[in-house]
Amino acid sequence: MYARFGPNHPPYKVPNMPDSAMPPASAIPPVPMALYETDFPAFSQNLGAAFERYGFAVLGGHGIDPALLDRALSATKAFFALPEETKRKYKTGIGGARGYTPFGIETAKGATHHDLKEFWHIGRELPAGHPYTEYMPPNIWPQEIADFHASTYALYEALDALGKKVLRAIAVYLKLDADFFEAPVNEGNSVLRLLHYPPVTTPGESVRAGAHGDINVITLLLGAEEPGLQLLDRDGQWLPITPPEDCIVCNIGDMLSRLTNGVLPSTQHRVINPAEARKDFARFSTPFFLHFEPPYLIETLPNCITDAHPDLGAAPITAQDFLMQRLREIKLA
Numbered sequence: 266m267y268a269r270f271g272p273n274h275p276p277y278k279v280p281n282m283p284d285s286a287m288p289p290a291s292a293i294p295p296v297p298m299a300l301y302e303t304d305f306p307a308f309s310q311n312l313g314a315a316f317e318r319y320g321f322a323v324l325g326g327h328g329i330d331p332a333l334l335d336r337a338l339s340a341t342k343a344f345f346a347l348p349e350e351t352k353r354k355y356k357t358g359i360g361g362a363r364g365y366t367p368f369g370i371e372t373a374k375g376a377t378h379h380d381l382k383e384f385w386h387i388g389r390e391l392p393a394g395h396p397y398t399e400y401m402p403p404n405i406w407p408q409e410i411a412d413f414h415a416s417t418y419a420l421y422e423a424l425d426a427l428g429k430k431v432l433r434a435i436a437v438y439l440k441l442d443a444d445f446f447e448a449p450v451n452e453g454n455s456v457l458r459l460l461h462y463p464p465v466t467t468p469g470e471s472v473r474a475g476a477h478g479d480i481n482v483i484t485l486l487l488g489a490e491e492p493g494l495q496l497l498d499r500d501g502q503w504l505p506i507t508p509p510e511d512c513i514v515c516n517i518g519d520m521l522s523r524l525t526n527g528v529l530p531s532t533q534h535r536v537i538n539p540a541e542a543r544k545d546f547a548r549f550s551t552p553f554f555l556h557f558e559p560p561y562l563i564e565t566l567p568n569c570i571t572d573a574h575p576d577l578g579a580a581p582i583t584a585q586d587f588l589m590q591r592l593r594e595i596k597l598a
């Protein structure tokens with residue numbers, strides 16, 4: 266069992282504390298994905314309520330083919346096991362938007378220490394001459410791992426489809442047309458991030474991922490069953506999110522928070538270092554950052570301005586301009 270702990274790093278695992286005194290390992294109960302087909306209004310309501318309360322929701326039984334997940338995870342592990350110099354061949358000069366970003370680069374906004382992670386980014390494949398090629402560079406693929414391209418891009422497409430379903434539920438929760446988000450995200454600048462947090466063998470100031478909010482519309486996260494992910498709750502407590510294996514963690518990003526005038530909050534989250542018993546284990550997780558199409562104008566939804574949510578006065582901004590502003594802040598652009 267994992268204890269809650271405050272921002273100043275009291276112990277993560279409290280020795281001698283009976284399990285009954287601990288908060289649940291994961292604060293947010295899963296919403297069954299099956300409800301999407303059997304009772305869409307209930308699906309939308311349960312999911313939306315979790316997002317409004319926590320900025321996070323957990324989807325149970327996500328329905329992504331377990332064989333595909335195994336293939337993508339094997340390819341990911343095989344890539345990160347390559348020698349450093351081989352991996353660095355795939356480091357691009359485009360702010361990490363595609364390919365490999367080595368250990369020690371990304372630094373959370375306002376943080377002084379870099380994160381303890383390396384990662385690989387995959388974007389949407391566009392036909393030659395597509396107008397968005399200006400914003401969305403082509404993918405690169407490691408030649409050393411035969412199934413990498415096929416398995417990880419199939420996962421990209423599965424998560425893109427799942428994300429579009431989640432957005433239908435969010436639209437209905439917000440009393441918009443169910444297909445409100447369809448055109449804005451259809452060929453969105455979405456990115457699949459394959460993340461590797463190596464074992465944490467030397468103590469230091471750095472954490473696996475410093476506290477941050479995601480930039481995009483919504484994030485779908487696979488692999489959070491290896492403990493460490495926490496969200497910063499309203500009362501200042503860090504709540505662990507450690508879902509069962511067939512679940513996917515979803516959270517609201519800054520773009521959707523801005524569009525909804527904060528009705529759906531983008532909640533700060535982080536990945537803390539492992540407890541002693543898990544410190545020799547790597548952590549592999551896979552967030553899918555679902556984005557709007559680059560020219561989409563993020564402009565506060567009028568029906569999200571209410572007495573409970575007075576207008577925060579966010580100026581309209583395109584998804585592309587917002588992204589560039591935020592990437593500069595985390596030293597990726």
Ligand SMILES: O=C(O)CCC(=O)C(=O)O
Pocket residue numbers: 458460474479486488489494534535536550551552
């Ligand atoms: O690894 C995780 O569980 C979360 C990663 C994350 O929050 C991110 O990459 O934005």
Ligand SMILES: [Fe+2]
Pocket residue numbers: 477478479534
């Ligand atoms: Fe994140």
